[in-house]
Amino acid sequence: QVQLVESGGGLVQPGGSLNLSCAASGFSLTNYAIGWFRQAPGKEREGVSCLKNSETYPYYTTSVKGRFTISRDNAENTMYLQMNNLKPEDTAVYYCATHQPVYCAASYYYPEYDYLGQGTQVTVSS
DSSP states (O other): OOEEEEEOOEEEOTTOOEEEEEEEESSOGGGSEEEEEEEOTTSOOEEEEEESOTTSOOEEOGGGTTTEEEEEETTTTEEEEEEOSOOGGGOEEEEEEEEOGGGBSSSBOTTSOSEEOOOEEEEEOO
16 A cells, blocks of 8 residues: 555643654555645645655745754655654645655745645644
């Protein structure tokens, strides 16, 4: 069965950290760029970060630069999003996705995805 399964979301206080995981099954992540985007209540979806492969620089949206880190483990067929110094405005449902490499470059065109995770809720609140 081809799927992406996310884990690691939850409730955290401002300044805290979470590490989101997204495990792929039924296909290999090696052939794809990976990415994370989010949707907050009442707001449009936002591309957070994407990465073509380990040899390229990742893309980050401005608001998360220096706080979030995207990574991939091709051997484990899993992608990650380490989120540090979380802020209330980071509250959203976070989705992992795979893309053709062309959609992850100087910008991240997240709507064009091949596979999509089920989403995981991240809530930052005191």
